[in-house]
Amino acid sequence: MSSEVLLDNPHEMGCTGMPHRKILMWTFLASDCMFFGSLISTYLVYRGHSTDHPLPEDIFDIPLTSTSSFVLLLSSWLMVLALSAIQKGKLWEFRLWTLGVAFFGSIFLGFQVYEFTHFIHAGLTLKQNLFGSTFFVLTGTHGCHVAIGVLWLMSLFFYSFIGGVTKERSLDVEIAGLYWHFVDIVWIVIFTAVYLLEYII
Amino acid sequence: MSQHASDLDFEHDGHHQGDGHPSVLFYNIIAISLFVVTALEVGVLYPPLNEFSLYFKVLLLIVLSVGKFAIVVAFFMHLFFDAPLLTFLFAIGMVIGTGTVAILINVMPAPEHPLQPRGKPAHVEAEPPGAPPAEHSLLLERWRVS
Numbered sequence: 001m002s003s004e005v006l007l008d009n010p011h012e013m014g015c016t017g018m019p020h021r022k023i024l025m026w027t028f029l030a031s032d033c034m035f036f037g038s039l040i041s042t043y044l045v046y047r048g049h050s051t052d053h054p055l056p057e058d059i060f061d062i063p064l065t066s067t068s069s070f071v072l073l074l075s076s077w078l079m080v081l082a083l084s085a086i087q088k089g090k091l092w093e094f095r096l097w098t099l100g101v102a103f104f105g106s107i108f109l110g111f112q113v114y115e116f117t118h119f120i121h122a123g124l125t126l127k128q129n130l131f132g133s134t135f136f137v138l139t140g141t142h143g144c145h146v147a148i149g150v151l152w153l154m155s156l157f158f159y160s161f162i163g164g165v166t167k168e169r170s171l172d173v174e175i176a177g178l179y180w181h182f183v184d185i186v187w188i189v190i191f192t193a194v195y196l197l198e199y200i201i
Numbered sequence: 202m203s204q205h206a207s208d209l210d211f212e213h214d215g216h217h218q219g220d221g222h223p224s225v226l227f228y229n230i231i232a233i234s235l236f237v238v239t240a241l242e243v244g245v246l247y248p249p250l251n252e253f254s255l256y257f258k259v260l261l262l263i264v265l266s267v268g269k270f271a272i273v274v275a276f277f278m279h280l281f282f283d284a285p286l287l288t289f290l291f292a293i294g295m296v297i298g299t300g301t302v303a304i305l306i307n308v309m310p311a312p313e314h315p316l317q318p319r320g321k322p323a324h325v326e327a328e329p330p331g332a333p334p335a336e337h338s339l340l341l342e343r344w345r346v347s
Contacts, residue, residue, distance in 0.1 A: 026287045037299060077235075184277075
């Protein structure tokens, strides 16, 4: 947390010595952990219970999913660079990195749309079997989080042109960054639990 | 920045630029390490890593995944540099989330006779004509009937 924000706006501070919004964001992320925990456990407990094809082994494309994982990691990297830039007052650098994060976030979404389309053509729908229901709900919810993150970052990008994003208000970017990194760590778990372990166990 | 973070800045001065924020170089090193770990994760599915035992591969994947998760949370989300209260808050969600996964997996066991994937695995030889159905086919049929 940058000390500039605390000095600039003392009402941000609570009795904990930290900004209210930051505590609220971490509390939300903790609750989202429980939410995704329930979705991931639903996928895992119904794994292998499907009585109809297609199954994960029939349709998963590991090289494609690995590429999208690298893309999301790359966007996370650009997000910390964007925050670092705005905390130093480098507005143009912030805009560049933020645009990069939104771009790679959109690429990730594009991969997901392609994957979903491919799966539907292969016969996997929400109603086809337990695998389809649990897979689409889990990855679709994650995709919604990514889409919200992209919209949030783009709004910060445009907001910066009317003076809404400054060094003194870098907390706004930090909170958006926390959300974006959370989306990344959820994908880290999904990529391992849903895609990679499928080919091992 | 909290007192806790200030102490860390002092301790890891080599990675900071003196304004209380990790340097770009530090973030670059973290990002490269994340890319390497992801490549290792994918590499578990391909030779030579896929020739190791099942338990080793599962353990390796879990360790790599948890490591990546921890690195992003600690450094990209700055939890390592922030007040312990935030770590505590996030830990509550993590413990309940992972606890839910662990308990549900243990409560609901995997099916005994799962549906076989389409096509035959490469290592299964073709059955001669007129041979009795394979054991797994009989088990699958029995499971479907039941």
